[in-house]
Amino acid sequence: MSDANQLNDKLRRRMQAGDYAVGDVGRAGLTNAAAIGIFRAQCMSRHLDRIARNLQKNGKSFYTIGSSGHENMAAVAESLRDDDMAFLHYRDAAFQIRRAMRVPGSTPLQDMLLSFTCSSEDPISGGRHKVLGSRSLAIPPQTSTIASHLPKAVGAAYSIDMPRGVNRGLHPLRRDSIVACTFGDASANHSTAQGAINTAAWMGYRGLRLPILFVCEDNGIGISVPTPEGWIASSFQHRPGLRYFYADGLNAYDAYAVAREAVEHVREQRQPAFLHLSMVRLLGHAGSDPEISYRSSEDIASDEQQDPILHTARLIADRGILDGSALLAIYDQVGAQCEAIAAQAAVRPHLASATDVMRSIVPPRRAVAPASIVSPDERRKAFGREWNNIEQPQPMAKLLNWCLLDLLLEHQEIFLVGQDIGKKGGVYGVTQKLQQRFRAGRVMDSLLDEQSILGLAIGAAHNGFLPIPEIQFLAYIHNAEDQLRGEAATLSFFSNGQFTNPMVVRVAGLAYQRGFGGHFHNDNSLGVLRDIPGLIVACPSSGRDAVAMLRESVRLAREEQRIVVFLEPIALYNTRDLHEDGDNAWSSAYPEATYTAPFGEVAQRGNGPLAIVSYGNGYYLANQASRTLEREYGIDTCLIDLRWLAPLPVDSLIKAIGSSEHVLVVDECRRSGNVSEAIMAHLHEAGLQRIARLTAEDCFIPTGPAYAATLPSCAAIVETALALLGKES
Structure with missing residues (x-):
């Protein structure tokens, strides 16, 4: 087993002796200048792997997944345009270096070494992680993702050729751009990768325009688990709607030539393609990974014999472009340059406080074009027959x-x-x-895959669009929660605010549906959403507030580049009445544009000594309970609708409680891990003592007559309120 320094010594000795790797001559098409540029990028990537491990031993570097063996990704970079957006595998340092070499003003070694040392001067993450990525190079940041970047790459590609009807406005990707997305052979087995590739093939099969190039870097092993020989080819070369290309990833000339064919196919046909590159992985998975514990010394030595840098040196030397001494001189010169820059990067400043670290969780505000001026006639035509009903009381869904x-x-x-x-x-x-009013380009039916729905939205938001994706039921978001947690919400954080993906995710959810569908359609758990840094969760209780809050959510996404989950209570979609049948008290006319629900502000009704705090269905029930408390027990109430569930509007809530002496929190979600726990903690910290809560049980929702047995009810609110006040029911 070789460590990084030993691998470097072996490589130098073989180059000095002209003992290059044995292989084919390679295909034509790569210019001499490009071949030398690729070789130089490969040398930079290899030295960075060695230096990162040495820095780690000295406590100066903290994350050492390297790119050794994958250096011919520089040839793939050569085949693409520098403004083709690239979502990269974490072993693709050579790709980013080669692209940077072609973009004036770029400093790839300095940029990467500042990232390796977690310096606050790191130009992509500001010291928050060792990531590949660059705004100027059209490379959104990726950490050690396991295929979770594939769905958004599909979305970004789809957005380039967005169907008729959507205004492109000012978007970074040109009309003839393509998107590249790279990943490893082990990652190709992940459900996220399978879903994204299936979505691309599904679109391609339907003839939709989707200019994406998937690049699978097949080194035959996933950390310690071998990939069966032939598995990637067998899995992907016959997929309908997806053109398959294969190249020897050890041979720079072959890799470039086949990549070029694949790129031209995608760019000209606007259809997805899959480029399969066979490679080797040199050194362990990361600096802390002793591969000798799971691989034989013979297998390790065999891979080292196929070092791609030695293959590139042979190809350049055999073509008479440079001789062996000149190639070794480049390798040594690059090494010395890396060492010098590393010494400087190791002493640069780091993030020093929580404020510094958290600064990029919330994206920067941006200037946006004003809303389009819609004439009354145009609006009336769009509403059609429903225009006559716009001033009549309507339920939330309408x-x-x-x-x-x-x-x-x-x-x-x-x-x-x-x-x-x-x-x-x-x-x-x-x-x-x-869809009939705005065409399928603006109201799009997706295939059944929540990861792909969110990924399409995330990727399109990379390209300047404002998506409003819908997840059909709250329970279904668990199929795709990493797209929100690991991809959408982290983008601003890991790019220091340079990349954003604003959107409003509509989700139908919560419980109280009468006997419908059990826990997959009646889901009352928000824990998975509320603990994602930077994510806004909105939940209206009335149709009037739903309109105002959706408008505000779109404003937050457009102007403040926020990600908003807009949770719509299904049981209140068509609820018209509040106290008696036909009272129409929970309906309203379509609210005027001046009616607002500002982010972070609760809604309040009344100023009684008992404050009831709730949201969604709970607020509806609290209104029913309030009348009983007032009429039967003479208890005046202060009803507070939270509206915004993450981050909680604590300051506005405390202000609304005001002089109320008792506070009852009604939470329709489960007792553990949901909103009421946080509210109770905040109330206690604010010095309030006479507080109580009523929640749902820690249970799934059944189907049938017992659908509400585990949930708060109007009667339970009244009983709990009386107990809090020390009164008998």
């Missing part, structure tokens, strides 16, 4: 439908995507008739 219609009229960069939202109009009719 008001949300009209709000989405207005938003599509006002903001041409908005598009909707989700399962069944087009022709069907959504399971609950919230998007009804929108």
Whole structure:
């Protein structure tokens, strides 16, 4: 087993002796200058791997997954345009270096070494992680992702050729751009990769325009588990809708030539392709990985014999471009340059405080074009027959439908995507008739895959669009939560605010549906959403507030580049009445544009000594309970609708409670891990003592008559309130 320094010594000795790796002559097409540039990028990448491990031994570097063996990704970079967006595998330092070498003003060695040492001067993450990425190189940052970047790469590619109807506005990707997405052979087995590639093939099969190049770097092993020989080829070379290319990834000339063919196919045909490159992995998975514990010394030595740098040196020497001494001189000169820059990077400043670290969680505000001026005639035409009903009381589902219609009229960069939202109009009719009015380009039916729905939105947001994806039910978001947690919410953080993916994710959820579907359709758990840094969670309780909050959510995404999950209580979609049948007290006319629900502000009704704090269905029940408390027990209440569940509007909540002597928190979600726990803690910290909470049980929701047995009820709110006040029921 060789460590990085031993591998370096072996490589030098073999280059000095002209003992290059044995292989084919390679295909034509690569210019002499490009071949030398690729070789230089390979040398930089190899020395960076060695130096990173040495820095780690000295406590100066902290993350050492390297690129040794994958250096011919520099040849793939050569085949692409420098403004083709690239979502990179963590072993692709050579790709980024080669691209940087072709972009004037770039300093790849300095940039990467500042990242290795976690310096606050690191130009991509500001010292938050060792990541590949660069704004100027069109490389969004990636950490050690296991295929989770593939769905958003599909989305970015789709956004380039967005169908008719969506206004492109100012977007970074040119109309003839393509997207490259790279990953390892082990990652190709991950469900996220399978879903993204399936989505691309599904689109390609349907003839949709999707200019994406998947690049699988097949080194035959995933950390310690071998990939079966022939598995990648067998899995992907016959997929309908996906053109397959194969190249020897050890041979720079072959890798470039085949990559060039694949790139031209994608660019000209606007169809997805899969480039399969066979490679080797030199050194362990990372600096802390002793590969001798799971690989034989013979296998390790065999891979070292196939060192891609020795293959490139042979190909250049055999073509008479440079001789062996000149190649070795380049290798040594690059090594000395890396050492000198590393010494400087190791003493540069680091992040020093929580404030510094957290600064990029929330993206920077941006200037945006004003909303389109929609004439009354145009608006009336879009509403059609429903225009006559706009001043009549309506339930939440209908008001949300009209709000989405207005938003599509006002903001041409908005598009909707989700399962069944087009022709069907959504399971609950919230998007009804929108596709007929705005075409399929702006209201898009997706395939059944939540990861792909969110990935498409994330990627399109990279390219300047404002997506409003829909997840059909709250329980289904668990199929794709890493797209929010690991990809969307981390983008600003790991790029120091340089890359953003603003969007509003509509999710139908919560419980109280009468006997419908059990826990997959009645889901009352928000824990997975509330602990994601930077994510905003909104939850309206009435149709009037739903419109105002959706408008505010779109403003947050457009102007402040935020990611908002807009949680819509299914049980309140079509609820019209509050106390008696036909009272229409929970319906409202479509609110005027001046009615707002500012982010971070609660809604309040009344000023009684008992404050009842809730949201969603709980707030609806609290209104019912309030009348009982006032009429039967003479207890005045202060009803508070949280509206914004993450981050919690604590200051606004405390102000709304005001002089109320008792506070009851009603949480329709489970007792453990949900909103009420945090509210109780905040109330206690604020010095409030007479507080109580009523929650759902820690249980899934059943189907049938017992659908609400584990949930708070109007009667339970009254009983708990009386107990808090020391009164008998």
